[in-house]
Amino acid sequence: MKKWQKVLIELAVGAFLILVVLKLVETWTGVNPMDNLTHRSDALQDINEVAAALTQEMESGKEGEVVLFVKDIPEEDLLNINYILSNLNGSVDSFQMHTKLFGIRRIDFQIVRSDNSYVYDAYKNGTAIPEDRPEALLLYQKVKKILETKIGDRVMTEYQKELILHDYLVEHCTYSFGSETNDNEYRAYGALVEQKAVCNGYAEAMALLLSCAGVENRYVVGTVSSGSRSATGQSTGNESEAQTAARKKRENHAWNQVKLNGTWYHLDSTWDDPVGDKEILSHAYFNLSDELMERDHTWNREKYEVCPDMSWNYFHRSQCYFENSNELDAYVTRMVMAHPYGTLECAFSKFEMTNTTLQGLSTIPGLQSVYYSTVGNFSFSVLTLYIN
Secondary structure, three states, rough: EEEEEEEEHHHHHHHHHHHHHHHHHHHHHOOHHHHHOOOOOEEOHHHHHHHHHHHHHOOOOOOOOEEEOOOOOHHHHOOOHHHHHOOEEEEEEEEOOOOOOOOOOEEEEEEOOOOOHHHHHHHOOOOOOOOOOOHHHHHHHHHHHHHHHHOOOOOHHHHHHHHHHHHHHHHEEEOOEEEEEOHHOOOHHHHHOOOOOOHHHHHHHHHHHHHHHHOEEEEEEEEOOOOOOOOOOOOOOOHHHHHHHHHHHHEEEEOOOOOEOOOEEEEOOOOOOOEEOOOEEEEEOEEOOOHHHOOOEOOHHHOOOOOOOOOOOHHHOOOOOOOOOHHHHHHHHHHHOOOOOEEEEEEEOOOOOOOHHHHHHOOOOOOOOOOEEEOOOOOOEEEEEEEO
């Protein structure tokens, strides 16, 4: 036998033995080692990346199995995947985790179509909702009633639709800290039908209402500084060490981006929900730029839209944004004289709202109390006044 023939035989035997070993490993573990090797470079390393990949599949109309390869993602995060997914198109029904090889784990997700997608189809296209989706039918009836009542046949701009739907949601939904027994609180169904939800439910409900109303939007997941918004909305003066530590703590969060006249803006209806004893209806997070939003929110900039300016911010459009304290005082006095009841909300920047200034505002005849809240910790603040 020639030397080259012997080498070929040895190579063939070696390749055969490798194939046998790979097949044995696949039989024992249920994992094809070559798949894990192939996906080492593109394996997902963050639960938000997993959510984005699943969302992309669902937006394309996918149902059934979706295979993803992940690296160093805790099982607890995977179990909570539906809490950060936008459920407008679907959700994860179950998943199977395969044995980790070469630091990579294959996950087989089973995704199902969501109630929200049935609602959107029924509202926009008149598609019948299946009888085995009773919650989808209830949600559709609720969405239809809201849109007929708040918008109906009236000619409205996208901004006007956004504003009236935002105000409806924050006035009719109560914030929840989450329930282990009620997943609806993480869904639009919880926010609109049961009227109780966490941030995911608010953002999902806002996305569903805006989409049905024809306003382009996106569902955003990220984190927030947990202590950056006062529980009462009142100015607390100098920040304590405990308050500073709380503000720096990050928590998972969800909100929306909305497109108006070709430009995108951030909208956080959860953080605009009434807070404190007076239940303040706020517009502090209504159409913010990236620059303002990033002071207490973080998100993956590459995966979402750029929000460059404040042109369609609530306070700018309402002409109640001020960069001069005298102009603010004059506005408040004028508005109190014209509307001696209810609440007054405005925003200011480039000057400090001191306790002396607050006390001066509180002496205006007709004012019952002054509530003061800061958007982040910088020079853009929202002032809310209660009028007798």
